[in-house]
Amino acid sequence: MEKYKLTVAFCATNETKALYDAYSKIREYDFADEYVFVLSETATDGCVKTVNCICDDSDCRYVFQKAPGLGNAIREAIVEAKGSHIIIWPADDGMDTKSFPEMVRLSKENPEKIVSVSRWLEKNGFDGYGALRKAVNFVSQKLFAFIYKSSLTDFTNPTQIAPIKFYKRINWQGQGWDLIPELIFKPLKSGCEFIEVPCKNFSRKEGKSNSSFFKLAPYYLIILKIYFMPVDEIIKEE
Numbered sequence: 001m002e003k004y005k006l007t008v009a010f011c012a013t014n015e016t017k018a019l020y021d022a023y024s025k026i027r028e029y030d031f032a033d034e035y036v037f038v039l040s041e042t043a044t045d046g047c048v049k050t051v052n053c054i055c056d057d058s059d060c061r062y063v064f065q066k067a068p069g070l071g072n073a074i075r076e077a078i079v080e081a082k083g084s085h086i087i088i089w090p091a092d093d094g095m096d097t098k099s100f101p102e103m104v105r106l107s108k109e110n111p112e113k114i115v116s117v118s119r120w121l122e123k124n125g126f127d128g129y130g131a132l133r134k135a136v137n138f139v140s141q142k143l144f145a146f147i148y149k150s151s152l153t154d155f156t157n158p159t160q161i162a163p164i165k166f167y168k169r170i171n172w173q174g175q176g177w178d179l180i181p182e183l184i185f186k187p188l189k190s191g192c193e194f195i196e197v198p199c200k201n202f203s204r205k206e207g208k209s210n211s212s213f214f215k216l217a218p219y220y221l222i223i224l225k226i227y228f229m230p231v232d233e234i235i236k237e238e
Contacts (some may be wrong), residue, residue, distance in 0.1 A: 005033040006161070007083035008011035011065075011073035012091040014039040015051050016050045022093040023054055031104045038073045055129070058077075071172070071179030085111070087161045095159050096122075099199035105197050107161040115191055116160035116184070117199035120153040128203030140220075147227060152194055157201070157222075158183035162177050165190065174222075181219045185226040186234050187228050226233050 008026055012019050025031065039052045039062055043174065051062050065076045074088055087108055090097070099117060107115045120141065121126030125133050137156065144155040158180055166187070174182050226234070 002084050004085065004111060005083035005154060006031060006104065006107075007034050007036055007077075007086045008032040008076035009036045009038060009071060009074075009086060009088050009162070010091045010203070011038045011040075011077060011080065011088060012043060012047050014044045014047055015091045015093075016044075016046040018093040019047065019091045020050050020054065022089060022091060022097070025097040026089060026100060029101055029104075031101065032109050033083050034060070034081075035060040036077055037235075038076045038080070039064050040073065041068060062149055063114060067175065069175050069176035070194075071174040071182075074179055075172055078164065078172075081164050084164060085161050086164050086167065087159065090159065095157075096144035096200040099197050100145060102197050103161050106197065110132065110193075110195060112163060112193075113195055114160050114162045114165075114166075115189055115195045116151075116154070117158055118154035118196040119157060119201045120199035121196060121200060122200045125198070125200045127233065128202055130199075144223065147224075148188055150194075152184075152188070153196060155194075156181075157199075159199070160184075160194075162187070171234055171236055178219065178222055181222045182226065185223050188230060189226055190231050190234050 002206070010019060010023065023035065037055070037060070039048060039051060041064055054060055055062055063076065063080055065073045077088060078086060095117060103115045103117070126137070141153060141155055144150070145152060160183070170186050172179060172182060174180070
């Protein structure tokens, strides 16, 4: 069996202190074998300077993405990863890293599965969410669980450790934020098993959030489209 090696990737555009904090917290656990930073072509000087400072460490490196958009940055991270497994950790320090050790433990014990976070399994897991936004999220989760006949509780946060070979076999299509639902629903549709770990979401500390309801509404169409996709359109032939 291939030796377990974990790549932690960050996709960054304008994050500085938040990015450094996110990296430092993950780094403290010393579970990763490499850290990869994928920088937007429009990355701010402060962001690039922060990454240069971080990458003084020998097991850190960075690349500039070849095409614009978050989806292309994530796809670039998947290509760049040298580990057996990968996790794209939020560059805005938006997830509680206290869940990271349990994610790694479960991933090592179940290397063929995807280990994902769930804000609904964590008490007060939705920091910064208003009552309406949280209610919409709750109803959405129940709807997705019904449609996909899944026991997952959080279908809308793709912070997950996945086998890199499996990721590389998926036919990713999204180039921007439209890749986010693909990260969960394409593996789910193709039969990959998930394990959820409770994790708290934090309000964004830097930059402006792009996850308004009206911006995310088209994702529902993407999710339904994936549902009707034949598996052989999702998984590439080896």
